[in-house]
Amino acid sequence: MSQVTSRRRLVLAINPTASFGKGRHVGPLVADRLRAAGHEVTALAEASMLDLAVAAQRALDAGADALVVVGGDGMVHLGVNLVAGTGVPLGVIPSGTGNDTARGLGIPLGDAEAAVAHLLERLERGPRLIDAGRVRTTERLVWFACILSAGFDAIVNERANRMRRPRGASRYTIALLRELAVLHPIRYRLELDGVSRETEAVLLAVANNTSIGGGMLIAPDAQVDDGLFDVVIVAPVSRLRFLRLFPKVFKGTHTSLDIVDVVRARHVRLHAEGVVAYADGERVGDLDMEVELVPRALAVLA
Secondary structure, eight states: OOOOSSOOEEEEEEOTTGGGGTTTTHHHHHHHHHHHTTOEEEEEOOSSHHHHHHHHHHHHHTOOSEEEEEESHHHHHHHHHHHTTTOOOEEEEEOSSOOHHHHHHTOOOSOHHHHHHHHHHHHHHOOEEEEEEEEEOSSOEEEESSEEEOSHHHHHHHHHHHOOSSOSTHHHHHHHHHHHHTOOOEEEEEEETTEEEEEEESEEEEESSSOBTTTBOSSTTOOTTSSOEEEEEEOOOOHHHHHHHHHHHHHTOGGGSTTEEEEEESEEEEEEEEEEEEETTEEEEEEEEEEEEEEEEEEEOO
């Protein structure tokens, strides 16, 4: 590998348990490749995500030209919450289960060598500025890069996270089937750019990027740099019709259906009883929150 023209200080945050441990070899490989390219690399792998966030923040405070995360959407979420609004670029080497943020940014999936080559090219060319979502709850402020889930998909995520078995992606399939058996509409109070709205829906997503769940194109027309969310609302339907909807979601062809409404907005207020929201696949909290799109808040090496 040829030497870079300018040496950069990189903080490398690694999730060794990404994809349930299948990606544990990726972090050391990335560190080796970046060092071989002439960069100064501080590689971090901690026992918990909280410890990793603390260690990465400490390393960034000491001075860094970029933060690179190795893992899935959970690691991207960690990285976004460390660097959004700071100007420090975020690089992503996808090695998780879903990798939806990386997919939407055009980063190579399933090939660590190709992802590193992509990263090194962007280090030389410079970062791209994209939008980011900012969530305000009664307790905290959270950033996200991809999608905030606030309906059936969030409920499935909540159930899956409570399950101890099985390990792997099949856990989410089982959680989905269990929640589908008790599918019921959720009553929402919304405010979209100041316009109030009450509605019942089975699925609601606030999207800055296109996909969730490892490639489900819930918001196929969303763009990460257009200054607006795509708010996707799916009206109440029978269990059978909802199940038939999923193949269309994977193709992104569901938005033309009469049960699907897509509203573009920059400021969104959300409230629903008994629903926990997830952003980039990570638990945010009870659905009583304000969500704002912040244009060009995130520099990405993609």
